[in-house]
Structure formats: structure tokens, C-alpha cells
Amino acid sequence: MLKKISVAHSPDADDIFMYYAIKFGWVTPKDAVFENIADDIESLNQATLKGEYDICAISFALYPFVKDEYALLKTAVSFGEGYGPKLIRKKETKLKRNFKVALSGEFTTNALLFRIAYPEAKITYMNFLDIEKAVIDGTVDAGVLIHESILTYSSELEVEREIWDIWLELSGGDLPLPLGGMCLRRSLPLHSAIDYENTLIKAVDVANKNRKVLAPMLLEKGLIRVDAKLLDNYLDLYANDNSVKMSEIQYKALDKLYELGYKHGFYENLIKAEDYLIPSEYEELRNK
Template identity: 30%
Template sequence: MTHATPSLDLGYSFCPNDTFIFYALAHGRVPAPMPVREVLEDVQTLNDWAREGRLPITKISYRAYFEVMDQYVALRAGGALGRGVGPLIVAREQLGDLNGKLVASPGSLTTAEMLLRVRHPDVRVVRMRYDEVMPAVARGEVDAGLIIHESRFTFHEYGLVRLVDLGAWWEGETGLPLPLGAILVRRDLPRATQWALNEAVRASLEYAYAHPQEPKGYIRQHALEMSDDVMQAHIDLYVNDFSLDVGAEGERAVRELYRRAVQAGVARASDRPLFVERP
């Protein structure tokens, strides 16, 4: 009798940066400690699922990671950090003071909303899926919108103007890149497996860099009516050296974001390691 090799459910988003990074791993192009099965969802859903501990390995916003650190630890590879990558606040016209205004947010556990609340503590927030934010602003249902992902390239198409670049604000405040998303594995997995998954994610990205044409059909399949130019701009912006390894500067940025989350009362202090360690 033969037994099927156990697999791990791997959660990531439909966004081009994620499908680019995980194409090779999801399609068996690179070695992994065990097969993985792709589970594609929007980031807010993945954030919510992480609270339940549903997936053994998953994409998550750094803001949400700080709430599930008892169950998960971040990989060093596969994440989204960088400069010029931050969320934007957009509106139909320049508004001046945002305090008291109604702002559409892509989710309570997004890094974007955390930055919004630190920068503008008195805004009123209504939450919706990230791709619904700009249409809601354009229809006048909200005063402004907090946009992430490819929306930073397309908000002009909705007749909207940029009010605040929260990434530029963060960089000016800290001098550090902005941590947006991480790849988490469950802490109850053996350390050797955690590290092997880290290396598999890194190898998956290296494969995509070495064979840039091969993942394009897979990326296009999930790109939500995005043009090819926007799809590539999204990858170029959000996939970088920090995606191969968070590095010392990336670690400092994550620790600073965590410190501010604790200071703002939206995360509990913990002495658990933030990243997987080589066994």
C-alpha cells in the first residue's frame, strides 16, 4: 500500500508580487520539505485566518503578525518591505485636515490602517475589501480612501488625488523601509522544517527571477483585470532584495513597527523571536 505524501496548505494573495514569488513552490519547480497546496485569498481574509491558526504557512500583514506571534513566526524570505511602497490616502479633491473624516480602509489588521491611525488618530473608519475602496471614494460614499497594492498605480483612473503617502511619512520618521507583509509558519513546526520552508520560499523567488516568462500566465490568471504594465510595475515595486532575505535593515524596520504597535496599544509586548532561525 502506498501513502500520499502529506502536504502543507500555503496561503497567499492574488497580488502579482505573491503569485510571482510562490509560482515555483506551488508548482513543484523547487525542492521543499513537503509538497504545498496553494490557498489564494485576499490579505484581510488571510489575516483573519491566522488569528484562528488555520494555515501552517501563510502570507500576512505585519500589523496582523503582531497579534498572532504566539502561534506563528515570520520567515526571512518572501515578505514585502521597501521604500516607496507605502499605502496612500486618496480623495476626490484635496481635503486639508483629515481628522473627523470618514476613510475607507482595506482592513483592521492591515499595516496600512495601523499607520493611518498613528498619523491621523481622529479619523472615522469604514472597512471594505481593498479593491472596493477607490470606487467607494469615487462615488462619494466616503471622504477618502486608504489604498494598497496595485491601487497606487491606478487611482488617477478614478479621478482621485493623493492626499498623504503614509510610506513616505514612515520613511521620514524612521529612516527605515516600511514593512508591509510577511510569510509566517506555525511555531509548532520543527525548527528544521521552518528553516527548510524559508529556503524553499527563497528558492521559489530565485526561480522566478531566473525564468521571468514562465510565471506570467499564472500571475495573469489572478491579476484582477490588471494591465500587463501595472502587473509588472506591482512586481517591480513590491519584490526586492528584502523579499530574498529581510536582512539586518529589514529586521530593524520590523522591530520599530512592532515597538510603535505596542506603544500605540494595538499589540502586546513579547520576547518571542520575530524571525525563523537556522537550526
């Protein structure tokens, strides 16, 4: 009997797109059955802190808090390059220094960067789907939009500041903005962990190469919250060639994120991303 492995991802378009090559049976692990769970990103961050899932999508900013229990995966990653979450407010309004803002979760990457840039803001956390309405209703003065909402927000709102611009100022420029990735429980056998990661790498690659086939299937099944045109735009941003396997510049960007978090007192230790990957070279040595 095959082992069941829980794989949790967010319900936003890029995560669904990158995972569903497995769901549709185009790619499968060798010795296990993946059981997928979809939940909002902060719920996944909190679940990872509790060790609930074998493999889980997380905000990159969470990873230093779970590094001892979870290995960082090289695939299914989302980085912004000239774009990313947006701090929005109602038109014709001005924000005070201690403005009230809605963020999508304490451990999200956008929350880390926002808190560094706006230390006096009064933060409230809520599901990312509720943030736009909270700003329009005046429950909060501003909010940081993530996922598809960066493309679909109301004409009543306008951008106060791009999180990308905050990242550029803090990082010194020339690095992509790390947003989200995946991690895997360290207690899993190493040879299985390597297979599961390779399965996910293949799934993201297959999805990316077969986008014209997969995207309409997801839309037809009602799995995506946006229409075909917006889905295409969104996948251009967050599920592309750069999502398949992390590059050297992406590792540098992660290291800069963790350096900033450490420098501003959010992390107890300074870590390097590549020190926490699954040692895939083990499989090569094992097969010699």
C-alpha cells in the same frame, strides 16, 4: 504519502509571482506537498488569528498578535522604499479632522500607521478592491489604496498623503516601510519548518531570477489583474531582490514598526523581529 501543507497568500501580483515557482513545480519541498489558497490580506490576517493555515501571508502589523503560535519567515517579504499605500480622496475636496475613511483591514500595516497619524478619523473596513469605488461614490471621504490599485486609481482621485511619508515622520527616516511577510505554524516539526522556509526562499529567488519567463506565464493564465507593463512596474516595487531574504535594515524597520505600535498602545509587549524567526542553525548542528 507526502504530508499536505496549506500555504495561503493574497491574490495580488507580488504574492502570486513569489509563490508560483512552487505551483509550476520549479521548486518543491522535501517531505510535503504545498496546497495554496489565495485570499485578500485581511482575510489572511483573520485566518492566522484563528490558526487556519500552516503557512500564511500576513500584514507585518499583525505579527505581534500571533507570535506565540507562528514563527516569522525570512522570505516573501514586501517593503516600500519611497512608496507604499496611498491615502486618496476625490479631487477638489478637503478632509475634515474626523473624515470617514475606508481601510483594507484592522490588522494591516497601513491601518496601524494611519490610526497613529489620524486618531480622530472615522474608520470603516472593506475589501481593498472596493475602496476606490467607495471614495468615488462618496460612501467615504477618503481611502487607503494598496496593492496594484496604487498604480491604477481613477483620474477622479488624488493623493492626500502617502503612507510612506507618515512612516518617515514616525520612524525618523532611513528605514524601508514594512508591509507584508509570511509566518509558519510553530507546531510543525522544526526540521520540516526549516525545509519549508528554505523552499519558499528558493521559490522567491527562482521567480525573481526568471522574471522574464514567469511573468508572461502568469499573464497568459489570467492570474494577474494588471497588464504586462503595470505588472513589471509593480514587481519592481514589491517582488525584487529585497523580497528573497530579509536584511538587517529590514529587521530594524520591523522593530521600529513594533516599537511604534507598542508606544501608541496597539501591542501589549515590545518585541524584536529576529527573536521570532525559525532557528535555522539547528539544521546545521543536526548535520554535523
